[in-house]
Structure formats: C-alpha cells, structure tokens
Amino acid sequence: MLKNWNKPERPEEEELEERLQAARAKLSVQQMQIKEHKLPVFVLFEGWGTAGKGSILGKIIKEIDPRFFKVATMDIPTEEEKRKPFLYRYFVKIPEAGKFCFLDSGWMDEITKGCLHGELKEKQYKERIDSVKRFERQLTDNGYLVMKFFFHISQNEQKKRLKGLEKNETTSWRVSENDTWQNKHYDKCLKVYDQYLSDTNVSTSPWYIVDAKNKKWAQLQVIETLVSGIETALKNSAMAVPLLQNVFPMEKVPKLSEISLDKSLTDEEYKRQLKELQDRLGMLHNELYLKKIPVVIAYEGWDAAGKGGNIKRITGALDPRGYEVHPIASPEPHEKARHYLWRFWNRLPKTGHVAIFDRTWYGRVMVERLEGFCSENDWQRAYNEINEFEKELSDWGAVIIKFWVQIDKDVQLERFTDRQNTPEKQWKITEEDWRNRDKWDLYETAVNEMMKKTSTAYAPWHVLESNDKKYARIKALKIVIEEIEKVL
Amino acid sequence: MLKNWNKPERPEEEELEERLQAARAKLSVQQMQIKEHKLPVFVLFEGWGTAGKGSILGKIIKEIDPRFFKVATMDIPTEEEKRKPFLYRYFVKIPEAGKFCFLDSGWMDEITKGCLHGELKEKQYKERIDSVKRFERQLTDNGYLVMKFFFHISQNEQKKRLKGLEKNETTSWRVSENDTWQNKHYDKCLKVYDQYLSDTNVSTSPWYIVDAKNKKWAQLQVIETLVSGIETALKNSAMAVPLLQNVFPMEKVPKLSEISLDKSLTDEEYKRQLKELQDRLGMLHNELYLKKIPVVIAYEGWDAAGKGGNIKRITGALDPRGYEVHPIASPEPHEKARHYLWRFWNRLPKTGHVAIFDRTWYGRVMVERLEGFCSENDWQRAYNEINEFEKELSDWGAVIIKFWVQIDKDVQLERFTDRQNTPEKQWKITEEDWRNRDKWDLYETAVNEMMKKTSTAYAPWHVLESNDKKYARIKALKIVIEEIEKVL
Numbered sequence: 024m025l026k027n028w029n030k031p032e033r034p035e036e037e038e039l040e041e042r043l044q045a046a047r048a049k050l051s052v053q054q055m056q057i058k059e060h061k062l063p064v065f066v067l068f069e070g071w072g073t074a075g076k077g078s079i080l081g082k083i084i085k086e087i088d089p090r091f092f093k094v095a096t097m098d099i100p101t102e103e104e105k106r107k108p109f110l111y112r113y114f115v116k117i118p119e120a121g122k123f124c125f126l127d128s129g130w131m132d133e134i135t136k137g138c139l140h141g142e143l144k145e146k147q148y149k150e151r152i153d154s155v156k157r158f159e160r161q162l163t164d165n166g167y168l169v170m171k172f173f174f175h176i177s178q179n180e181q182k183k184r185l186k187g188l189e190k191n192e193t194t195s196w197r198v199s200e201n202d203t204w205q206n207k208h209y210d211k212c213l214k215v216y217d218q219y220l221s222d223t224n225v226s227t228s229p230w231y232i233v234d235a236k237n238k239k240w241a242q243l244q245v246i247e248t249l250v251s252g253i254e255t256a257l258k259n260s261a262m263a264v265p266l267l268q269n270v271f272p273m274e275k276v277p278k279l280s281e282i283s284l285d286k287s288l289t290d291e292e293y294k295r296q297l298k299e300l301q302d303r304l305g306m307l308h309n310e311l312y313l314k315k316i317p318v319v320i321a322y323e324g325w326d327a328a329g330k331g332g333n334i335k336r337i338t339g340a341l342d343p344r345g346y347e348v349h350p351i352a353s354p355e356p357h358e359k360a361r362h363y364l365w366r367f368w369n370r371l372p373k374t375g376h377v378a379i380f381d382r383t384w385y386g387r388v389m390v391e392r393l394e395g396f397c398s399e400n401d402w403q404r405a406y407n408e409i410n411e412f413e414k415e416l417s418d419w420g421a422v423i424i425k426f427w428v429q430i431d432k433d434v435q436l437e438r439f440t441d442r443q444n445t446p447e448k449q450w451k452i453t454e455e456d457w458r459n460r461d462k463w464d465l466y467e468t469a470v471n472e473m474m475k476k477t478s479t480a481y482a483p484w485h486v487l488e489s490n491d492k493k494y495a496r497i498k499a500l501k502i503v504i505e506e507i508e509k510v511l
Numbered sequence: 512m513l514k515n516w517n518k519p520e521r522p523e524e525e526e527l528e529e530r531l532q533a534a535r536a537k538l539s540v541q542q543m544q545i546k547e548h549k550l551p552v553f554v555l556f557e558g559w560g561t562a563g564k565g566s567i568l569g570k571i572i573k574e575i576d577p578r579f580f581k582v583a584t585m586d587i588p589t590e591e592e593k594r595k596p597f598l599y600r601y602f603v604k605i606p607e608a609g610k611f612c613f614l615d616s617g618w619m620d621e622i623t624k625g626c627l628h629g630e631l632k633e634k635q636y637k638e639r640i641d642s643v644k645r646f647e648r649q650l651t652d653n654g655y656l657v658m659k660f661f662f663h664i665s666q667n668e669q670k671k672r673l674k675g676l677e678k679n680e681t682t683s684w685r686v687s688e689n690d691t692w693q694n695k696h697y698d699k700c701l702k703v704y705d706q707y708l709s710d711t712n713v714s715t716s717p718w719y720i721v722d723a724k725n726k727k728w729a730q731l732q733v734i735e736t737l738v739s740g741i742e743t744a745l746k747n748s749a750m751a752v753p754l755l756q757n758v759f760p761m762e763k764v765p766k767l768s769e770i771s772l773d774k775s776l777t778d779e780e781y782k783r784q785l786k787e788l789q790d791r792l793g794m795l796h797n798e799l800y801l802k803k804i805p806v807v808i809a810y811e812g813w814d815a816a817g818k819g820g821n822i823k824r825i826t827g828a829l830d831p832r833g834y835e836v837h838p839i840a841s842p843e844p845h846e847k848a849r850h851y852l853w854r855f856w857n858r859l860p861k862t863g864h865v866a867i868f869d870r871t872w873y874g875r876v877m878v879e880r881l882e883g884f885c886s887e888n889d890w891q892r893a894y895n896e897i898n899e900f901e902k903e904l905s906d907w908g909a910v911i912i913k914f915w916v917q918i919d920k921d922v923q924l925e926r927f928t929d930r931q932n933t934p935e936k937q938w939k940i941t942e943e944d945w946r947n948r949d950k951w952d953l954y955e956t957a958v959n960e961m962m963k964k965t966s967t968a969y970a971p972w973h974v975l976e977s978n979d980k981k982y983a984r985i986k987a988l989k990i991v992i993e994e995i996e997k998v999l
Contacts, residue, residue, distance in 0.1 A: 055938060081831045089822060089836030089869060096832040103589050127832050193797055309681055334577060343569045344584040344615055348577030355845055381577060450543060 024220040025175060025213060028232050033240045043239065046246040050086045053253045054123075058091060060257055061120035063167045063361070066249065069131040070174025071212075072202030073184040074235040076127055079174075079242050083249070084125065092123035097132070106315075106373040108419040109133075109151065110158050114368040117162065119360040130155055131173075131219055136201075138215050139208070150418055152222045157411045159228045164264045164404055165362050168256040169228040172245055173220060174235040178209040263400035271410050272480040278471050279486075284431055287491035300500040301340035307507045308341050308377070315374040316510055317421045320503065321383040324428025325466075326456045327438035329492040333428060334379055336496040337503060346377035351386065363387050363397075363405075364412055374420070383425075384409055388473045393465055406476040417481040424506050426499060427474060428487045432463055512708040513663060513701060516720050521728050531727065534734040538574045541741050542611075546579060548745055549608035551655045551849070554737065557619040558662025559700075560690030561672040562723040564615055567662075567730050571737070572613065580611035585620070594803075594861040596907035597621075597639065598646050602856040605650065607848040618643055619661075619707055624689075626703050627696070638906060640710045645899045647716045652752045652892060653850050656744040657716035660733055661708060662723040666697040751888035759898050760968040766959050772919055775979035788988040789828035795995045796829050796865070803862040804998055805909045808991065809871040812916025813954075814944045815926035817980040821916060822867055824984040825991060834865035839874065851875055851885075851893075852900055862908070871913075872897055876961045881953055894964040905969040912994050914987060915962065916975045920951055 034042065057064060068076040084092055095116050104112045110130070118124035134151045137143035143151065162169050176184075185206060188194045205212050224230045231248050235241040288296070311318060320337065322330045334348060349370045358366040364384055372378035387409070392402040416423055430438075439460070442452040459466070478484045485502050489495035522530065545552060556564040572580055583604050592600045598618070606612035622639045625631035631639065650657050664672075673694060676682045693700050712718045719736050723729040776784070799806060808825065810818045822836060837858045846854040852872055860866035875897070880890040904911055918926075927948070930940040947954070966972045973990050977983035 052935065055935070058938075077830055077832050081829075084831055085823065085827055088819065089826070089867075090838040094831045094835070101589065101591050103591065125831070193794060196797075196801055306681055309684075313684055331576060335573065338577070339569075339573055341569070342565055343572055343582045343613070344565050347582070350578040355843060357843055379577075447540065447543070450546075 024224060024230065024232065025173075025217045028175070030234050031244065033234070033237065034243075039239060039243055042247065043243050046243065046250050047086050049250045050083070050246055050253075053250060053257075054087050054091050056257055057123070057253065058121040061360075062253070062256055063118040063120050064123045064253065064256075065118055065162060065167055065169045066123060066125045067129045067131070067169070067171045068125065068127050068174065069129065069172065070233070070235065071176050071181055072199065072205050073181055073188065073197075074174035074176045075238055075241060076174050078238065079235075079245055080125055080127060082242050083246060086246075087123060091121070092125065093118065094125045094127065096127045097129050100133070103373070106375075107371055108415050108421075110154055110415055111368060111371060114158070114362075114365065117167065117361055117365060119357065120166075121360075130158075131171075131216075131223070135212075135215050135219050138219075139212060152219075154415060154418070155223055156225065157415075159223070159225070161364070161408050161411065162362065163227040164408075165401075166262075167362070168252060170249060170252050171223075171228060171230050172248070173216070173230055173232045174241065175232050176235050178206065180236055181206050181209070263398070264404065266400075266403055267407050269407065269410070269476070271414065274478045274480055274483040276474045276478045276484050277486070279429060279467055282429055282486055282488060284429065284434075284488050284490040286488045286494045288493045288497060290493070293493040293497060296497050297336065297500070300497065300504060301336070304337070304340035304500060304504055304507075305342070307504060307511065308345060310511050311377070311507065312342075312345055312375045314511065316507075317372045317374045317416075317419070318377040318507065319372065319416055319421050319423050320377065320379045321385070321423070321425045322379070322381050322428065323383060323385050323389070323426070323470075324487070324489070325430050325435055326459055327435050327442065327452075328428035328430045329489045329495060330381055330428050332492055333426075333487065333489070333496050333499050334381060336500060337379065340500075341377060345375065346379065347372065348379045348381060351380060351382040363391075364408070367412070371416075372421075384412065385473060385477070388477075389466065389469050392469055393462060406473070409477055410479050410482075413477075413479065413482040420510075422506050422510055423482040424503055425477075425482060425484045426487050426502075427470065427484055428489045428495060430489050432460075434490050435460065512712060512718065512720065513661075513705045516663070518722050519732065521722070521725065522731075527727060527731055530735065531731050534731065534738050535574050537738045538571070538734055538741075541738065541745075542575050542579050544745055545611070545741065546609040549848075550741070550744055551606040551608050552611045552741065552744075553606055553650060553655055553657045554611060554613045555617045555619070555657070555659045556613065556615050556662065557617065557660065558721070558723065559664050559669055560687065560693050561669055561676065562662035562664045563726055563729060564662050566726065567723075567733055568613055568615060570730050571734060574734075575611060579609070580613065581606065582613045582615065584615045585617050588621070591861070594863075595859055596903050596909075598642055598903060599856060599859060602646070602850075602853065605655070605849055605853060607845065608654075609848075618646075619659075619704075619711070623700075623703050623707050626707075627700060640707075642903060642906070643711055644713065645903075647711070647713070649852070649896050649899065650850065651715040652896075653889075654750075655850070656740060658737060658740050659711075659716060659718050660736070661704070661718055661720045662729065663720050664723050666694065668724055669694050669697070751886070752892065754888075754891055755895050757895065757898070757964070759902065762966045762968055762971040764962045764966045764972050765974070767917060767955055770917055770974055770976060772917065772922075772976050772978040774976045774982045776981045776985060778981070781981040781985060784985050785824065785988070788985065788992060789824070792825070792828035792988060792992055792995075793830070795992060795999065796833060798999055799865070799995065800830075800833055800863045802999065804995075805860045805862050805904075805907070806865040806995065807860065807904055807909050807911050808865065808867045809873070809911070809913045810867070810869050810916065811871060811873050811877070811914070811958075812975070812977070813918050813923055814947055815923050815930065815940075816916035816918045817977045817983060818869055818916050820980055821914075821975065821977070821984050821987050822869060824988060825867065828988075829865060833863065834867065835860065836867045836869060839868060839870040851879075852896070855900070859904075860909075872900065873961060873965075876965075877954065877957050880957055881950060894961070897965055898967050898970075901965075901967065901970040908998075910994050910998055911970040912991055913970060913972045914975050914990075915958065915972055916977045916983060918977050920948075922978050923948065 068080060070076055100112060113130050116124060138148055159169050185198055185202060188198050220230050233241050233244045322334060324330050338346060354366060367384050387405040388402050391397045413423055439452055442448040474484045487495040487498050556568060558564055601618055604612060626636055647657050673686055673690060676686050708718050721729050721732045810822060812818050826834060842854060855872050875893040876890050879885045901911055927940055930936040962972045975983040975986050
C-alpha cells in the first residue's frame with residue numbers, strides 16, 4: 024500500500040486554512056452527536072518515528088471536551104502485560120460508548136517491531152494478523168468506529184527531522200534508539216509496514232495513509248478523514264452485520280435432553296476420591312505456576328445446579344495466591360458502556376494463574392438473548408465472537424475448561440424449596456430465580472444451541488451431571504486434572 | 512512486641528478441633544452479616560517466610576463464598592507501580608463494602624524489606640510509618656475493619672522448614688532467596704519486625720501475633736481473632752469517630768467575599784500572553800517528563816465559572832502523551848462501595864505525567880456535605896483526610912496545584928441564560944445546575960471552610976478570578992508555570 028500509494032494533492036495555503044477551520048468546526052459539533060448516539064470511536068495513530076503523531080494528536084484533541092476522550096500511549100509492554108494475551112492491553116483500552124480513545128501507536132507498532140527484530144516468525148506473524156483482524160472486526164461489528172492512520176514520511180525527511188531534534192538540547196531526548204534504527208533500515212521497515220497495511224486493510228476499518236511531510240496538511244488529512252468517518256458511522260447506528268460462517272474445528276456435544284442424570288456416588292467413595300484428586304490437583308497447580316501456564320475455568324448451569332459448591336471443591340485444592348474466582352453478575356454501567364467481552368478481558372489471569380468464572384461471557388447467548396438485552400443480530404454473532412475470544416486464550420497457551428452443570432427441573436424445585444425454607448440459604452434464592460425457572464424451555468433451547476455452536480476443539484464444553492452433587496464435583500476435578508495434564 | 516510476646520497456650524487436640532469447628536461455623540455465618548451491614552474487611556497477613564501464611568489463607572477462604580472475597584498477593588512492586596506513590600498499590604486493593612480482601616504480605620513486608628536492604632533510611636522509614644498509620648486510620652475511620660496478623664516462627668523452625676521444602680523437588684521452588692537470607696539474618700530481621708510492629712500497633716487496627724509453629728493451631732488463632740474482630744465491628748456500624756487536630760502547616764486564604772472580581776485583560780494582551788505562556792509551559796512539560804516529576808492539578812469552582820475553557824488553555828500547551836484530564840461526575844456503584852478517595856487514587860498520574868481533575872475529592876466537603884450524601888462526622892473528618900492524601904502526593908514528589916474558579920452570582924446567571932439559549936451549549940446546563948444555584952449561600956460557606964482548612968503549605972488553594980475568563984486563564988497558566996519552576 025505504501026509503495027503504490029497515491030499521495031493526495033496538497034491544497035494551496037489559503038484553501039488549506041479554510042478547510043482546516045471547517046473540519047475543526049465539524050469535529051467540534053460531532054463530539055456531541057457521538058455522545059447522543061453513544062458511538063464509541065477508537066482512533067489508532069501509527070507511522071514512522073518523528074512523523075508527528077504526537078503533535079497532531081495534540082491539535083486534534085483541542086477540539087474535543089476532555090469529558091469525551093482519552094489518550095493512551097502504548098509503550099513496549101510491561102512485565103505485567105507480557106503475562107497476558109497479546110491483545111489484552113489493547114482490548115482493555117477500548118473507549119466507552121459516546122467517547123473517543125486515541126492510541127499513539129498500537130498493535131501495528133508492536134507486531135511490526137516483532138517482525139523487524141526477529142521476535143515474530145512467519146507463523147506467529149500470521150496468527151497475530153488473524154488476531155488483529157478479529158479484534159477490529161469484533162469492535163466494528165459491535166458498533167465501534169475504528170479509524171486507523173499511518174503517518175508517512177520519506178527516509179530523507181525522517182533523517183532531516185532526527186538531525187533537527189538531536190541538535191536541540193530540549194528535544195534530543197525525543198529521538199529514540201528505535202527511530203535511528205528505523206531510519207538506517209528504512210527500506211526493510213517499509214517492506215514490513217507495507218505488508219502489514221495490506222494484510223489488515225479491510226473495508227470496515229480501512230487504513231488511511233497520511234502524507235505527513237507538512238504538519239498543517241497532515242492535520243487536515245486526519246481531521247477531514249475523521250469527520251467523514253464519524254459522519255458515516257452516525258448514519259449507521261443499530262446496524263445489523265452479516266453472520267460469519269464458523270471456521271473453527273468443532274466437537275460434538277449431546278443435547279441436554281439426551282443426558283442421563285442418574286449418576287451418583289456413595290459418601291465413602293466421594294470422600295476417598297475427593298481427597299485423592301484434590302491432592303493431585305494441588306501438585307499440578309505448582310507445576311502450572313512454574314511453567315507459567317494460565318488456566319481459565321468457566322462455569323455455567325441452571326440456578327441451584329451446584330456451581331458454587333463445585334467451584335469450592337476445585338479451589339479447595341489450590342494455593343490461594345494462584346487463583347481467583349470471578350462471580351459474574353449483571354454488568355456495571357461502565358462495563359455496559361463497552362463491548363460485552365471487555366469485562367472478561369479485564370479479568371483474565373496472569374500466566375501461571377487460574378481464573379474461575381462463576382457464570383461467564385455466555386450470558387450473551389443466554390440471559391441477554393432471552394431477556395432482549397441485546398439484538399438478535401448481536402447474540403447470533405456472539406457464538407463466533409466467543410469462539411474467537413477463546414481462540415485468543417488458547418493461542419496464548421491457556422488451558423480452557425468449560426462446564427455446564429446440569430440438573431433436571433424437579434431437582435431444581437427441590438433445591439429452591441430447600442433454600443426458601445432454610446434461613447442461612449435464603450439469600451441464595453431470589454424472585455429472578457423463579458422467573459428464570461418459568462423460562463426453562465426457552466433456556467434449554469438456548470443452551471443446546473450455545474453448546475453446539477461453541478464446543479470448539481480447543482475449548483469444548485463438559486457436562487457435569489449434578490442431580491447428585493458429589494458425582495458432579497468428582498467429575499469436575501477429574502476433567503480439570505486431565506486437561507491440565509495434557510499440557511504439562 | 513515480638514521479643515516480649517506472650518505465646519498463647521495451645522489447647523489440647525480435642526479442644527482445638529472443637530473450637531476450630533465452632534469458629535469456622537461462625538465465620539461462615541458472618542459472611543452474610545458482613546454483606547448485610549456493608550462492612551468492608553481488609554485482612555493483612557505478614558510474617559516470616561515459610562510461616563504458612565498461604566496455606567492458612569487457603570483454609571480460611573474455604574469458609575467464604577467467592578462472591579464475598581478477593582485475595583491479593585503483593586509481590587515486589589512492578590515498574591508501573593514504582594511510578595506511583597508508595598501507598599498506591601495498596602489503596603487500590605481495598606475491598607468493597609460487604610466484602611473481604613485478604614492480602615498475602617503487604618505494606619509491612621515492603622517497608623521492612625526496605626530497611627533490611629538499606630533502601631530506606633531512618634527518615635524515610637519514619638515517613639513510611641506516618642503514611643501507613645494515616646492509611647490504616649483513614650480506612651478504620653471510614654468504617655473499614657482492618658485486621659493485621661503476623662505469623663511468627665523461631666529461627667530453628669524456619670530452618671527446618673526450609674530444609675524440608677528444598678529436599679522435595681515439587682516444593683523447592685517455593686524457597687525464595689529472601690527466605691534463606693531471612694533465616695541467616697534472623698536476629699537482624701527480628702529487630703526490624705519488632706520495631707515495625709510497635710510503631711504501627713494502634714488500637715483501631717492492632718497487631719495479632721500468631722504462633723505459627725503448628726498449622727491447625729495457627730488456623731484457630733487466626734479464625735477466632737477474625738471472628739471476634741468482625742463481631743465487634745458489626746456492633747459499631749455508623750459510628751462517629753473523633754476529629755483530629757490539624758498537624759500540617761497552613762497558608763492563609765481570603766474569604767470568597769473578599770475577592771475582587773473586576774480584573775480583566777484586553778483581547779490583544781490575552782493573545783500575546785497566552786502564546787508566550789503556553790510555549791513556556793510546553794517546554795517545562797518536557798523537563799517534567801525527563802525528570803519524572805508528577806503534576807496534579809485540581810479544578811473546583813462555581814458552575815459556569817469557566818473551568819473547562821481554563822483547562823483547555825493548560826492542556827493546549829501539553830504533549831497529549833503526557834497528560835490526562837479526569838472529569839469527575841458522581842461515583843459509579845463500584846466506586847461508591849469504597850472509601851471516597853479510592854477513585855482518585857486510581858486516577859493518579861505516573862511520574863513525569865500530568866493529571867488534571869475537573870472537579871475533585873473536594874466533592875466530599877461540598878456536594879456530599881450539602882446534599883447529605885455522607886454524615887456530618889464524615890465530611891468534618893474529610894478536611895484532614897484530604898490534607899493527608901495530598902501530603903502523600905507531596906511526599907512522593909508531586910507538584911500539586913489547586914484552583915478555585917471564582918465568579919459572582921450575576922455572571923453565573925448570565926452564563927446560564929446564554930447556555931440555555933444557545934443550542935450547541937444546552938448540554939452544558941442541567942436542572943441540577945439551577946438547583947445548586949439556589950444553594951449559593953450554603954455553598955459559599957462550605958467553600959470558605961474548605962479553603963481555610965485545606966490550604967496547606969504543600970498544597971495551597973489558588974483563586975482564579977473568572978468574571979473575565981481571559982484573565983483567569985492567563986493567571987492559571989502563570990501559576991502552573993511558577994509552581995513547576997519551583998521544583999525544576
């Protein structure tokens with residue numbers, strides 16, 4: 024794209040000034056429209072060192088009220104960030120509905136640096152490109168406007184700027200080692216950038232190459248593009264997007280109605296196995312820690328199916344310094360204002376740690392679907408989005424274990440009644456539980472569809488037959504142990 | 512405290528088992544009471560390496576539902592954390608109302624390590640102790656239960672344990688360099704620990720030294736102490752606490768009524784000075800970045816006083832990669848569930864960065880006071896708590912600049928009317944603004960009291976006369992430049 028790039032024609036000074044005034048004024052009006060339409064706008068500035076990303080960013084945000092934007096400067100990843108999936112530090116930065124986030128260098132910079140310095144081999148590069156494309160598409164599909172700018176200057180221009188900065192005492196610190204390296208290896212960089220731009224230039228979040236030689240001209244290109252992008256996006260609110268075909272390898276799962284629930288264990292057998300399996304899991308936890316392998320365990324199931332007690336038998340075996348249980352309730356306002364996976368990205372474990380989710384991102388295709396908290400297009404798209412999310416985790420090296428805790432309707436009624444009649448348990452039962460029970464059949468349909476569409480080979484569902492809780496606990500422990508042993 | 516410690520007498524095995532059962536059962540019941548009473552419980556586990564903090568923590572959380580607790584393991588600070596004030600990483604971890612947070616090693620560990628390895632000199636140690644005492648008191652004063660346990664074992668016992676761990680392949684990695692060092696320098700450590708425990712043993716958050724030689728016995732000591740601490744705290748909800756006398760050096764500030772508002776600037780003079788001052792500030796921003804000095808700028812003032820436009824003139828001079836503006840609205844649920852300063856601790860800048868707050872922590876003594884969102888004891892205590900908060904920032908090396916943007920009542924009316932009549936500005940005016948205007952006199956009293964009680968020598972208030980916005984902007988720029996120049 025850079026090689027065959029048609030440099031836009033720079034207008035005369037007077038026209039430039041006029042258009043700049045007009046574009047600024049429009050942007051200033053648009054910030055309120057963005058707020059009203061709850062449009063989140065994610066703007067990525069990439070490009071050559073010294074191309075002026077920072078200073079143009081400075082000009083642009085002058086037009087915007089501080090209530091409506093954030094700026095994030097992405098340096099090289101911290102040690103903490105390196106212990107999360109590659110996309111983590113970008114996903115957690117996505118803006119809220121109605122606001123801008125400007126990123127000064129982002130995932131392009133990280134990936135192309137990786138290529139240039141030999142840290143990313145061909146295969147990993149391709150994985151990264153896939154991740155990035157999914158990430159950007161997940162955002163745009165969920166109503167985000169993603170605008171990507173590449174600030175372009177020639178090798179000579181960069182050299183001139185580097186010299187200028189170095190000469191001046193107060194600016195010499197701005198010249199990074201990387202900038203100098205880049206200028207020396209300009210052609211090599213150009214090739215890598217060009218490849219990256221082509222690989223990620225999609226119609227829903229296309230690249231804009233900015234002629235950055237002249238600052239005012241660069242500013243005009245960016246603001247005009249931004250304004251036109253926003254204009255388009257504002258016309259498109261509540262748009263449905265095509266559903267993608269599944270591209271991931273799938274595993275077969277039974278329908279809920281096919282699952283036999285008469286499995287049980289004697290007290291004695293339970294106690295014996297519990298002790299043995301917990302000891303084993305405790306040892307494996309040490310090994311996971313040493314080998315820095317992250318584990319994500321997801322629990323879904325009927326109300327009163329015994330999720331909590333089941334989780335306790337897992338955590339009972341673990342070192343408390345190495346795991347966290349995340350009980351998932353309805354999202355808080357700042358969570359609701361973002362992509363529905365955002366709050367789960369925020370709760371990922373570090374490498375070597377275990378995160379257990381008591382209810383999960385599958386809420387999107389169960390409660391949010393059935394209660395109409397999202398559109399049909401939203402939840403239908405979510406199966407693939409979730410498969411992609413779990414693919415990220417799997418590529419990162421995580422062990423992913425998903426449990427559906429199954430009981431029948433009679434057992435649920437028994438347990439609800441018991442909770443209602445036992446003072447210490449009353450807090451566990453709410454009106455909502457009874458309402459959900461009324462929708463059993465609808466839920467069953469949704470669960471069957473969910474399990475069918477999200478049982479990928481890298482993150483299949485496991486059903487825990489929990490009419491007998493003891494049986495379900497032992498089965499869960501066995502599966503966790505087995506899945507961990509596979510990777511050790 | 513360790514030297515003269517009276518080891519509690521260990522009960523016979525049978526009694527121990529009985530008491531353990533009873534204590535566990537109580538703790539299990541208490542988790543619901545804590546939730547109902549919205550009591551936040553912060554539990555700190557400190558002590559010798561290999562004393563069993565982790566494994567006992569594991570036992571205790573078995574009694575608690577994962578919805579009601581978090582565990583945080585505090586390792587050595589990350590690079591990111593090192594660029595925040597010392598207390599930052601602890602303050603952001605405080606539990607929500609109704610929940611537990613268990614800390615596996617915390618501020619004691621960090622401080623005593625600093626002493627033992629010569630990183631903290633006598634003077635800094637004393638500063639740290641002051642910080643810790645204020646921190647713990649701010650929590651307990653605001654209704655937190657803070658329980659501190661020190662796990663004690665003898666040098667011989669520790670040596671035995673270290674050897675045991677080292678022998679076993681699956682546990683040898685648990686022996687840290689620090690543990691070995693500790694055992695070799697046991698007496699030296701003992702002295703430092705003893706000093707720390709004495710220095711921070713206050714009645715509102717006293718230390719409990721746990722005889723940790725026997726695990727089950729240690730567990731009993733911890734749970735029984737925890738249970739009794741919680742019992743006490745539950746009796747005390749909505750308690751008022753004594754107001755502390757001011758101990759910080761203060762500066763005199765005028766009353767609002769004494770401030771003359773007839774200052775103004777011509778357009779020409781304004782433009783000339785603006786350019787000059789912004790250029791100067793831009794240069795200083797570079798220097799701040801290089802010298803890693805953090806800056807905190809706080810804006811308070813009447814509605815429509817011109818805070819937003821004033822802030823824009825400051826940020827217009829700054830590199831967008833080095834500052835953030837935090838518009839402060841009413842707290843979200845997860846913020847309201849914590850100490851009122853929590854959301855500000857979370858928004859502190861890194862060293863070398865500038866954070867600008869559009870409205871601030873002073874909401875506690877203005878809107879929260881006047882609208883009754885907190886008790887009288889709460890807001891009266893807040894003056895000192897805020898002075899302490901700013902002292903932390905100042906000790907950390909931050910430049911703190913606080914602006915009160917002042918206008919008179921007539922000018923406010925003019926601007927309100929103008930906003931109401933100008934379509935692009937209507938979003939800036941709400942019913943609430945009119946309601947607040949009705950309470951002008953009450954606010955004026957509150958503001959006068961606030962400025963008088965929180966104009967410390969290290970963080971004094973500056974009044975910006977803003978009937979003429981141009982005058983106020985130039986004055987703000989001058990003050991910011993002056994305050995920054997003082998530290999460069």
